[in-house]
Amino acid sequence: MTKHTKKSSRSSSGKSSIAQRVEQWLRIAGNSFSKARESIIPLLQAAQSEFGFLPNEVMEAIARFLRVPPAQIQGVASFYSQFRYEAPGKHRVTVCRGTACHVRGSGRVVDELTMWLGIKPQETSTDGLFTLETVACVGSCALAPLMVVDGKVHGRQTPATARKTMEKISMAESEANHGDKEDAV
Ligand code: FES
Helix, strand or coil: CCCCCCCCCECCCCCEHHHHHHHHHHHHHHHHCCCCHHHHHHHHHHHHHHHCCCCHHHHHHHHHHHCCCHHHHHHHHHCCCCCCCCCCCCEEEEEECCHHHHHCCHHHHHHHHHHHHCCCCCEECCCCCEEEEEECCCCCHHHCCCEEECCEEECCCCHHHHHHHHHHHHHHHHHHHHHHHHHHC
């Protein structure tokens, strides 16, 4: 496991780059929302789809936009499990835990992935490569049990097929890393 040095995200203006990105985003996205309490959830959803997660800067910017205390935004967000507060891993692995998938063994798929990746659902591996998630029905029950990896649906999964997909991704990542190192020599 490699140790990463934290880069400073502060620009010469003193604002972090994420704060600047959030401000730019809200300047445009804000036009589609009324400045009312009802906009909190849609704004949080829009921000998460833009940034992949909800950094503090998003909460603060939305609070300023709606003229409410940041704690109110955080309070609403914390009520819903759909929101995440850390950057997702490079590869998102989502296992459906809806009824059809559940009865066809999605629990065993989750157990296998939990063991193989060394993380629990809704966590990200320490190398930042994988985020494991579970969701309710994704609407493709005929393919149960299924998982979605980086947006691609993998149907009729077993613990073995799920593990194989992880191994493939992991191998591709180490080959890419190896190639980068060789290029640098
Ligand atoms: S229950 Fe998994 S896709 Fe419907």
